[in-house]
Amino acid sequence: MIPLEKIIVLNKVPLFSMLKTEDIHMISTIASEEAYEDGHVLFKEGDVGDKLFIVVSGKVMILKEQSGEQKHLATLKENDFLGELALFDAETRTATAMCDGPCTFLVIERNDMEQLAHEYPAIAFGFIKVLISRMRGMINK
Template sequence: MALADDIAALRNADLFSGFSEDQLRLIAFTASRKAFSGGSVLFEEGTVSDGAYLIASGQLSLEAGGRSLGIAGPGSLLAETALISALPYRLTATASQSAEVLLIQRTQFIRLVEEYPAIASEMDRRLRKSFEELVGALNSVKTRLSDF
């Protein structure tokens, strides 16, 4: 696939949607595109993460603790915290059909962020926003559960 296709795939992910064309090009240049056939496991719950996966095409089945969490499709970014931390994956991702993903490896991403501070600033802003949304959702659930 062409670099332009990888840039377009990155632009579809919420985390990268506001990045400039040059920033997306730099990330795409360091990412590697991988193809998986149906039934192939991309990563398993509990294994140490090496980076984040952006689904470019196809679908992935997600499960944790033996329970299905649903299906993720194009534009979904899985394990985004793996871009900055070597945490174990919290779920297992399996290609439910042929799929292509962009693997954004943490080591390369961190090196990119160190060389281009504008990317670091944008990532910080977006990760904070994502975390705030998560906390808000958890507080909403907490409020609803306390009503019981």
């Protein structure tokens, strides 16, 4: 994936969409492309999260264990993202994510993101803005 394509994908992710293109460009330098086969488990419920996954192509099933069975909660597709909270804390994953067919992702690791946000506070402010607007949205619901 060329850097411009990474920027295009990141720009479509709500978490980054409020950032300036210059900031998205910076983030694209720490986003790596990863491809997985059908059935690959990205993370399991209870794992400690440290990565954000952005679906570039393919589908991802979100599963949650209920009464010993895996219940299908949702299917994520192109430009959806999962595990965004892992960029801000090291809490455990609340569900399992599994590839439904071959998938390609852009993956951002928390440590890289922290380093970037430390060097470019505008990026951190951009995130805070997005999180606040989400919080307001939740309050108003």
